[in-house]
Amino acid sequence: MSVTLKMDFGSYEIKGFHDEMMGDDGMVRSHYKLFQDRLKKMGMKKLTMLQHETDRAQLTLGMTFNVYSDNQGVERILHLDIIPRIIPGKDWDIIDKGLKQRIIALNMFIHDIYHEKKILKDKVIPKELVLSSTAFLKQCEGLNPPEDVWCHITGSDVIRGEDGQFYVLEDNLRCPSGVSYMLENREILKRTFPELFEKLNVRPVYNYSHNLRDMLESLSSVSNPSIAVLTPGIYNSAYFEHSYLAQQMGAELVEGRDLIVQDEKVFMITTKGLKQIDVIYRRVDDDFIDPLVFKKDSLLGTPGLFNAYKKGNVVLVNAPGTGVADDKAVYAYIPRIIKYYLGEEALLPNVQTYICAEQDDRNYVLEHIDQLVVKQTDASGGYGMLVGPKSTREQQQEFVQLIKKNPRNYIAQPMINLSRVPTITESTIEGRHVDLRPYILYGKELKIVPGALTRVALNKGSIVVNSSQGGGSKDTWVVDY
Amino acid sequence: MLSRVADSVYWMSRYIERAENYARFLDVNFNLSLELHPNAKEQWKPLVVVTGDSELFEAYYKSGAKKNVIRFLAFDERNPNSIYSCIVNARENGRAIRPEITKEVWEQINSLYYLVKEGQDKKYWEKKDPRKFFDRVKKGCQLLYGILDSTISKTEGWHFVKIGQLIERADKTSRILDVKYHLLLPDPEMVGSALDLIQWSTLLKSVSAYDMYRRKYGKLTPWSISEFLIFDKNFPRSILSCLLGAEQSLKSITRSDQGSFSNSAEKKIGLLRSQLEYADINDIFGSGLHEYLDDLQLKLNQLSTSIFETFFSTKNIVNLSSKTFQNGKTQ
Structure with a gap:
């Protein structure tokens, strides 16, 4: 007698979190109805089989990344859980509007900081806080990038709290990564659940690479500009993405050593001599792009690149210096930044943030360190972070010392119970915490493709979704139904 | 590229x-x-x-x-x-x-x-x-x-694939042929014996040449087998045929005319190819097949070095281009 394991959501736990599939009443939310029906019909065995197929597909596609802290050469796969995160179109439209408002304001902020610094003079943000940021680059003062746009590509981290409300957790304005996973995850899921794509009206994301190329071209005054993606090289953890994007856009994939600056212009070294480059989508951090101006010992950079940029002979995307707006201490002021430049209230709220540089906030943080999430202001990737309620006393004490020693370097936020999405575990399906990273393109116009990378904390109870810390990913479906 | x-x-x-x-x-x-x-x-x-x-x-x-x-x-x-x-x-x-x-x-x-x-x-x-x-x-x-x-697309990249493949193949065919030199017969008297023939036919098979060889020569002899694997213009794994293909790809990249060269890589491959075209298997056996193959491998290595210096060495290319800049010529 054969036993078919039926999918049973009777024992699926919600307990106190916002679950993207199930309402608080234990009923499936309407935008997940069709998908859940499909799951129930399929049974656990078939679902597990589909998951295995996906794992194999990822390997063959070479969607691997290297983890910095690991031994070099260890290749990992960003695990793709095949149960999608589904967002109703009307919710998406809120995110879309909110992010556009935010990016416009942040871009005005960056431009202002590198020119008149009005917002500092008007004392909306403490001057020292901004100018002491390691991401503030004095060398960028007075520069005018094309269209006055600095942050061309942003990947903001959006989360949904237990109240069902969306918040912006971080603005990644430097070199946000992950968009290739958004695109490849979709390709894979179209193979996994073709019949659902036929029935559900999932908004498409495929035109992202076209939009990206159009945006990059629009920044150059040259007709038919030559475009390159600058990568630190094959050992970088995001190399798969760099090569993927170059390939999708038909751009050159270059490393610093492929480039040379002559006559204040940037050339790449080809088998037939030197060829000029007009636009560089660089996936190398500010500090490393040009050893003459920034980190002197950088081997990734190209001497003279910054000067060529200053002279307007090459466009750098994102513009150097944008990091000043995603310093985690500046983050706390973003609602005020939006109000200051646009005269509007922020459509997407911030998560409450305590700035350790300010005495009252600092005292609160030190007293409540076991309840808060503490973050280093210039770190990313889940590094330099303390999750208070999940940490040991020693870890907490370590952060107390760190904060006292250098308060400017730390902020703290209440621990937010990120919403959860059903996720395949070894034997069953359980809720796991997720965030959401949409990608915003800003050239002559602002564009956001209706999709995102949903990152999921695969470990039970964990809220850290970073790929370097046990996170996986999900495809994100924006549906109109 | x-x-x-x-x-x-x-x-x-x-x-x-x-x-x-x-x-x-x-x-x-x-x-x-x-x-x-x-x-x-x-x-x-x-x-x-x-x-x-x-x-x-x-x-x-x-x-x-x-x-x-x-x-x-x-x-x-x-x-x-x-x-x-x-x-x-x-x-x-x-x-x-x-x-x-x-x-x-x-x-x-x-x-x-x-x-x-x-x-x-x-x-x-x-x-x-x-x-x-x-x-x-x-x-x-x-x-x-x-x-x-x-x-x-059959553009530069594809031609570099071809050149890499063919130079490697020429080298490996020469080495496979050389295996026979190192494979010992129990007794010198056994040249031409059944064991000797098995070894020669094995060698042909290892480069998938057995069938094509049989069609052309019929009888297995060390001379014809060596001639086939070194000099045949039509068999895709013979050394000469590899060189002809690689030379053609090289010229597709530089667009030089047949019989001329615009860099040291083209010069080297042209020389090597014509040496093979005018060589005779009897002379080679006279002076030693092993020594001949050794020398061939050395020349293939030198060719690879020239290809590096001409197309891949960024230092060389920048030096050359800078000279062009100083002369006021643009790309």
């Missing part, structure tokens, strides 16, 4: 061809060992000798036993030329030029990688009969070249 990328394309291709040839060596030698008289000594060490890695082999292994040689040439990551290392290197090069190759090419390199990784993880060298593995490697490499051929 970026110089660094062209370099990687060239080496990716060489590594794939090398892996395929090693799989051929091993497969054929395995077959040969089955045809020997049960008391005859199996000869595996000559395979290591012709790859030029004997010193390395002796550093890690005590004896030239079958298992050791198979492990060293196929699976040992300490041997930079083992099938395993070649595929890993090809994949690393492929990764570096990902935008230049198609998805299908990349996926095939990846599946080759997982094949050799499995072989290493599961210790295939301890298998009684690892021929299935060699066959899968050989077919996997052939499939890869097939995909390259049918999905990549």
